[in-house]
Structure formats: structure tokens, C-alpha cells
Amino acid sequence: xxxxxxxxxxxxRPDGRPTPQNFDLDRGPLPQxxxxxxxxxxxxLSLDPYMRGRMSAAxxxxxxxxxxxxxxxxxxxxxxxSKNPDFAEGDVVTGRFGWVSHAISDGTQVQKLDPAQAPVxxxxxVLGMPGMTAWTGLNRxxxxxxxxxxxxxxxxxxxxxxxxxIAKAQGCRVIGVAxxxxxxxxxxxxxxxxxxxxxxxxxDGETLAKQIAEAAPDGxxxxxxxxxxxxxxxxxxxxxxxxxxxxxxxISWYNGANMDxxxxxxxxxxxxxxxxxxxxxxxxxxxxxHYPEFVSEAAPMVQDGxxxxxxxxxxxxxxxxxxxxxxxxxxxxGKKLIRVGADA
Amino acid sequence: xxxxxxxxxxxxRPDGRPTPQNFDLDRGPLPQxxxxxxxxxxxxLSLDPYMRGRMSAAxxxxxxxxxxxxxxxxxxxxxxxSKNPDFAEGDVVTGRFGWVSHAISDGTQVQKLDPAQAPVxxxxxVLGMPGMTAWTGLNRxxxxxxxxxxxxxxxxxxxxxxxxxIAKAQGCRVIGVAxxxxxxxxxxxxxxxxxxxxxxxxxDGETLAKQIAEAAPDGxxxxxxxxxxxxxxxxxxxxxxxxxxxxxxxISWYNGANMDxxxxxxxxxxxxxxxxxxxxxxxxxxxxxHYPEFVSEAAPMVQDGxxxxxxxxxxxxxxxxxxxxxxxxxxxxGKKLIRVGADA
Numbered sequence: 001x002x003x004x005x006x007x008x009x010x011x012x013r014p015d016g017r018p019t020p021q022n023f024d025l026d027r028g029p030l031p032q033x034x035x036x037x038x039x040x041x042x043x044x045l046s047l048d049p050y051m052r053g054r055m056s057a058a059x060x061x062x063x064x065x066x067x068x069x070x071x072x073x074x075x076x077x078x079x080x081x082s083k084n085p086d087f088a089e090g091d092v093v094t095g096r097f098g099w100v101s102h103a104i105s106d107g108t109q110v111q112k113l114d115p116a117q118a119p120v121x122x123x124x125x126v127l128g129m130p131g132m133t134a135w136t137g138l139n140r141x142x143x144x145x146x147x148x149x150x151x152x153x154x155x156x157x158x159x160x161x162x163x164x165x166i167a168k169a170q171g172c173r174v175i176g177v178a179x180x181x182x183x184x185x186x187x188x189x190x191x192x193x194x195x196x197x198x199x200x201x202x203x204d205g206e207t208l209a210k211q212i213a214e215a216a217p218d219g220x221x222x223x224x225x226x227x228x229x230x231x232x233x234x235x236x237x238x239x240x241x242x243x244x245x246x247x248x249x250x251i252s253w254y255n256g257a258n259m260d261x262x263x264x265x266x267x268x269x270x271x272x273x274x275x276x277x278x279x280x281x282x283x284x285x286x287x288x289x290h291y292p293e294f295v296s297e298a299a300p301m302v303q304d305g306x307x308x309x310x311x312x313x314x315x316x317x318x319x320x321x322x323x324x325x326x327x328x329x330x331x332x333x334g335k336k337l338i339r340v341g342a343d344a
Numbered sequence: 345x346x347x348x349x350x351x352x353x354x355x356x357r358p359d360g361r362p363t364p365q366n367f368d369l370d371r372g373p374l375p376q377x378x379x380x381x382x383x384x385x386x387x388x389l390s391l392d393p394y395m396r397g398r399m400s401a402a403x404x405x406x407x408x409x410x411x412x413x414x415x416x417x418x419x420x421x422x423x424x425x426s427k428n429p430d431f432a433e434g435d436v437v438t439g440r441f442g443w444v445s446h447a448i449s450d451g452t453q454v455q456k457l458d459p460a461q462a463p464v465x466x467x468x469x470v471l472g473m474p475g476m477t478a479w480t481g482l483n484r485x486x487x488x489x490x491x492x493x494x495x496x497x498x499x500x501x502x503x504x505x506x507x508x509x510i511a512k513a514q515g516c517r518v519i520g521v522a523x524x525x526x527x528x529x530x531x532x533x534x535x536x537x538x539x540x541x542x543x544x545x546x547x548d549g550e551t552l553a554k555q556i557a558e559a560a561p562d563g564x565x566x567x568x569x570x571x572x573x574x575x576x577x578x579x580x581x582x583x584x585x586x587x588x589x590x591x592x593x594x595i596s597w598y599n600g601a602n603m604d605x606x607x608x609x610x611x612x613x614x615x616x617x618x619x620x621x622x623x624x625x626x627x628x629x630x631x632x633x634h635y636p637e638f639v640s641e642a643a644p645m646v647q648d649g650x651x652x653x654x655x656x657x658x659x660x661x662x663x664x665x666x667x668x669x670x671x672x673x674x675x676x677x678g679k680k681l682i683r684v685g686a687d688a
Contacts, residue, residue: 253610265606266597273591273625281617
């Protein structure tokens with residue numbers, strides 16, 4: 001085991017919900033780094049909803065993973081052997097190593113982590129891409145202001161949990177929507193949401209709309225959109241005049257499911273006009289130059305506990321496909337990680 | 345005739361397309377102004393698409409016209425008798441007098457016009473609310489930049505014609521969409537559009553999308569949305585990354601028609617995310633404090649012919665209902681006006 005490399009490749013493109021047959025587990029000998037390269041042993045692999053898009057052939061903002069190629073993904077690992085002067089054996093690093101146990105890297109877009117500063121897994125979650133996504137959506141897209149009412153969907157997810165806590169820290173009234181009573185209790189009791197509504201308990205978007213109207217009688221000023229579907233149907237009629245919607249994701253529609261949980265586009269368009277809404281899609285790579293600003297704000301809040309985080313860990317790279325499929329349907333509770341190897 | 349007052353009242357709310365039966369023509373004696381008031385004789389009445397919304401009971405950004413009330417609208421008229429110290433007999437003024445031949449006004453929100461500066465009807469069109477709407481959508485919502493490609497729907501309408509010419513003057517490549525070869529020829533030959541596409545000649549949104557793709561191979565940076573429907577279906581897939589859509593109106597959907605000319609909301613939402621679009625609704629009253637800025641830019645352009653305008657005049661207040669119904673289906677060619685009375 002220690003001498004072999006595991007890689008998970010895309011075997012076929014999913015039609016709707018992915019299945020384990022869409023993935024291939026590949027075993028082979030450990031590769032050797034060439035000049036300027038290093039061998040990294042992966043400790044943590046991050047699973048994120050955007051990966052569903054990469055499994056499809058459709059043109060999107062990034063190229064799809066080709067059939068037979070290793071699944072893409074961010075990971076944290078330890079340098080085993082280095083022929084790169086910038087990295088030494090034992091360094092803990094983060095980079096886009098993919099769904100693998102080991103990777104050869106030339107150091108491009110690889111960052112060293114300081115395990116003394118924060119648990120290294122946070123580089124994939126609260127202090128990594130998901131946290132940066134939350135901060136960007138709130139501050140650079142919605143532009144939240146103190147005293148405003150903000151609604152966060154997927155309220156306990158890797159992005160949502162950080163968004164809710166940042167909005168609260170900035171003086172907003174924060175309403176969450178999450179799936180199930182356990183997540184909602186966690187959102188209210190641990191993450192500080194003023195209210196968290198359970199979309200699974202609401203039979204449809206109209207029911208959810210009534211609950212949101214009760215929770216936010218003056219309307220929603222900012223909506224952090226992670227899910228689409230029933231939640232969007234509940235939020236849209238409740239947007240306040242001059243409200244802003246940051247579209248970060250729409251996980252409920254990713255597998256081509258829940259397409260009945262929608263409204264006619266003319267009705268949505270009319271709501272945007274009548275209430276003078278701003279609806280903006282964003283992808284965090286476009287904003288990465290602001291990462292230092294995010295970290296300088298968020299890292300102290302993570303260290304002193306103002307931002308809490310929760311990780312949902314599955315053991316073993318071979319279990320990543322099942323964990324990923326489950327996550328797309330909300331089965332995770334917190335940032336989804338695969339424990340690939342032992343700590344450094 | 346000179347001694348009676350004509351008023352057009354809302355008789356009943358339309359179900360879909362308005363009919364002449366939704367309006368009542370009311371004749372009565374001329375009213376007399378009280379202290380601080382004046383009697384205005386209307387010369388020009390403006391017909392605008394937003395009036396369709398006021399005929400419905402549904403909550404919108406403004407209160408509906410009540411059944412039996414006079415239809416709302418902006419007009420230009422001459423002061424006949426004044427007991428208001430700010431206005432004198434013979435003054436030409438503009439205000440929201442409604443669908444009437446005469447009105448009593450206390451001068452609130454009434455402005456004097458200088459007939460020497462520009463034809464007074466322009467206060468209802470190119471230098472009034474429609475012109476200000478065009479300027480606001482381009483500069484304050486889309487934020488057009490020199491060299492960008494901008495698409496204007498209802499390209500020869502009261503708003504669109506001004507938008508197209510301002511965008512062109514600001515150094516954009518400007519594509520119009522209008523209904524019929526005559527309007528398209530006018531857009532290209534008189535208004536300076538680089539290309540104008542005829543949506544009536546395109547059987548569906550997909551056909552229009554192909555034509556737009558040919559006209560704008562690098563995509564549309566800014567879309568001035570006046571119509572919804574087939575045109576929106578043609579534009580949305582052609583939006584460039586970081587494109588902006590200003591939703592000003594959606595006339596093709598106002599009568600509840602063309603609801604099949606749409607796409608599923610999840611598809612639209614996905615396009616907004618993937619291409620990082622900004623979609624923003626706006627209403628010009630929210631921006632009225634910038635009117636002097638607009639006029640200072642636009643008035644010289646109207647005077648020296650850089651902004652051309654075209655008026656579509658129907659004679660007689662009693663013909664306003666039919667003219668309005670026709671306008672909602674694109675029957676007008678230029679700014680729609682009713683000639684209510686003789687020039688001052």
C-alpha cells in the first residue's frame with residue numbers, strides 16, 4: 001500500500017445522478033520525480049460540488065475532465081521526495097493534486113502550509129476555496145451592509161457555514177436554509193444564525209416562501225445562492241427592493257433533478273425588474289487576487305473561534321466516489337473531506 | 345369641444361391583451377382652478393409600455409390605476425388660466441396630467457418648457473423619461489465601455505432608439521433587434537446601428553441566437569432588455585463572460601402572451617453563473633436625481649443631430665386606447681404620442 005499509487009479516473013460521463021460506475025480506481029507503482037519536481041503523498045482530498053460540472057462534456061467555465069483522466073480536485077499532502085529547490089521533504093503543501101494518493105508536481109500553484117497556524121485541512125475549507133467563496137459572495141458580489149437581512153442556502157455546507165458566520169460578524173440578521181432538523185439546530189446553536197429553516201420539512205417553494213416571509217417580514221436584502229430549486233422559489237418572492245443575489249451554485253439542479261422546482265423565467269424576470277434586484281453569478285478564481293485580504297480577516301476569526309467549522313470525513317480514497325455522490329444530495333454535514341493518508 | 349373636458353378612465357382590468365372596452369371616454373365641463381391652481385390644456389399625451397402594468401391589480405412598483413380613475417400618463421400642455429404665482433397663462437409645461445384634454449394642477453412636479461430650445465414634445469421622449477431611461481440603463485446599470493458590444497432590443501422604440509445612439513456615440517459596437525424590415529433599415533441607416541436583426545423574420549429564439557452569434561462573434565457585453573421573449577432567448581446564450589443585462593422592460597410578455605418563448609429558469613440561472621453575468625432590474629424614478637446630468641449630455645446631441653428621434657403620432661385623445669393597444673404589440677414606429685390639442 002505504501003509503495004503503490006492510487007488514482008481515481010473518470011470512467012464515463014454521468015447521465016443525471018453519478019454512479020460508482022462513472023469512476024475507475026487505478027493502482028500503479030509510485031512515480032519518481034524528475035528534475036524540478038517532487039513527489040507528494042496526499043493526506044486530505046477535498047470534495048466540492050463544482051466537480052459535478054467537470055464530469056459533464058458540456059462547455060462550462062472550465063474544461064471538462066476527459067474520460068480516462070484523473071478526477072480533479074484540491075488536496076493537502078506531504079512532500080516525500082523533492083528535486084525542487086523550493087520544497088523540502090516533510091513540507092506540508094496544498095495544491096490541485098486530484099483524486100490520488102500520490103502526485104508528481106513541479107510546484108506550480110502549490111503553497112506551503114504551516115501546521116502550527118491552523119489544522120492543515122482548513123486550507124481546503126474554512127481558510128481555503130470554500131471560505132474565500134463565502135467572503136467573496138458576501139463582500140464583493142452582494143455587498144452586505146450592517147443591519148441588512150441576509151439569507152444563506154446550504155447554510156451548514158462548506159461555503160454556507162462560513163458565509164453565515166461572516167454575515168453575522170458584520171452585523172447582519174442572518175437566515176439559513178438547510179436540509180433537516182439536525183443541520184438547522186447546528187446552524188442556530190453553533191453557527192449563530194438567527195433562524196434556520198428546514199427545506200426538507202417544507203413541501204414546496206410556496207410553503208418555504210411563507211416561512212421566509214415570517215422570518216424576514218421586511219424582505220431579504222442579500223441572498224447567497226448555493227442550491228436553486230425549492231429554496232430559490234421560496235426566496236425570490238421575498239427579495240426586498242434593491243436586493244442582491246449572488247449565484248455561487250445551484251446544487252439541487254446539478255444532477256438534472258428537481259427541474260419541477262422552478263418558476264417560469266418571465267415571472268423571475270418580472271420580479272427582478274419590479275424589485276430592482278441585482279442578480280450576479282461569480283466564480284471565485286476571478287477574485288483570487290483578494291485571497292490575502294480574505295485570509296487576513298478570516299484566519300484570526302478561525303483562531304479565536306468566531307468562525308467555527310465542521311468537517312465531514314470519509315476514510316480512504318477508494319470511498320471518494322460514494323462520498324461525492326452522497327454529498328451532491330446533501331448527505332454531508334460540514335466540509336466534505338476524504339482522509340487519504342496519515343498526518344505528516 | 346373647446347369648452348369641454350375629455351378624460352379617459354379605466355373601465356375594467358384587461359385579461360391579457362387590453363381591448364377598447366377596458367377604457368371609458370368621459371366628457372364634462374371645463375373645471376375651474378382654485379387658489380394656487382392652474383388649468384392646463386393638453387397638447388401632447390405620451391403613451392408608454394409601463395401603463396399596461398398600471399391597468400392590472402397586481403402589486404407592482406407603483407399602485408395600480410383604480411377602476412373608474414383617469415388613466416395616468418405624462419403630457420405636455422399650455423397653461424390656460426393660472427391662480428398659481430409660479431405659472432402664467434401661455435406657459436408650456438410638462439407634468440403627469442393623465443389621459444385628458446384638460447387638467448387642474450397645483451404645480452407639483454410640473455416643469456416649464458422653453459419651446460425655443462427644442463420641440464416641446466421631446467420632453468416626453470428623447471429628452472424626457474424614455475431618453476433618461478436609455479441613458480440610465482447604459483451608464484448606470486450596464487456601465488458600457490468604449491469598444492464593447494451592446495445589444496438593444498426594441499431598437500427603434502422610444503427608449504431603444506436613444507440607447508442605440510448613445511451607445512454608438514460612446515464608441516460601442518451596437519446591434520439592434522427590431523420588428524420588421526422597415527424598422528431595421530431605419531435603425532441601420534438613420535440611427536447608426538452597426539447591424540439590426542428582424543425578430544419577426546426569425547422563427548424562434550434559436551434562429552435569432554444564431555444570427556446574433558454571427559453579428560457578435562465575441563459575444564454581447566451589454567444587453568438593454570426591453571422585450572423578453574424570443575429576443576431574450578436569442579441574446580442570453582450569446583452573452584460574453586462578465587456581460588451585464590439591464591432589465592428595463594419585457595413588453596412581449598406584458599399581455600401574458602408569448603409565454604412559450606422562454607427557457608427553463610435553471611438554464612438561465614446556469615448561464616448567469618457560468619458566464620458570471622450581472623442581471624439588474626431598474627426603474628428610472630430611482631435615478632431621477634441624475635436627470636440634469638442626462639440632459640446636459642443629451643440636449644446638445646439632439647440639437648446638433650447626433651441623436652435623432654422619430655415620433656409616431658395619433659390624432660385625438662379619443663383614439664388613445666386603440667393606439668395604446670397597438671403599441672403593446674409593436675405597431676408604433678418611434679415614440680408614441682397622442683396629439684390632444686393644438687400647439688401653444
